[in-house]
Amino acid sequence: MLNINQTFHKSERLTSEVQIAGLYGKGKSFMAYPYRVVYLFEPTDELSAKVLISAPKKRFKHAVDRNHIKRLTCEAYRRHKAVLYEGLQQHGISACLALNYVGNEMISYEKSEQKIKGIIEKLLTKMG
Numbered sequence: 001m002l003n004i005n006q007t008f009h010k011s012e013r014l015t016s017e018v019q020i021a022g023l024y025g026k027g028k029s030f031m032a033y034p035y036r037v038v039y040l041f042e043p044t045d046e047l048s049a050k051v052l053i054s055a056p057k058k059r060f061k062h063a064v065d066r067n068h069i070k071r072l073t074c075e076a077y078r079r080h081k082a083v084l085y086e087g088l089q090q091h092g093i094s095a096c097l098a099l100n101y102v103g104n105e106m107i108s109y110e111k112s113e114q115k116i117k118g119i120i121e122k123l124l125t126k127m128g
Contacts, residue, residue: 006082035100039123039126040095049088049094053101054070068106073099077099
């Protein structure tokens, strides 16, 4: 069993413009409303999953609302990422993910957590 801390360090965030451009250029995507997930798996020796979380300014004019959505998404991912890391380790790959919130209304934490669990399960099926 892999020992993954339930933390979300800066090293786990996707911040490199080159990696982000590569993710959106070569990555594949699917919808799990209210999220659009863009993912890219690459074979590597290093176990890592880098995540980009975004909420649109066009739909949520107030930064407070955008930050709230991003905090909920980040928290749900943080609590359930161990399952993703186990799958990555089994397949010997690393992942870059973008979780783009595309809904028009605010989401509850319970709904966000349920969707993130589903997203991780779907990513595990796409690894094999």
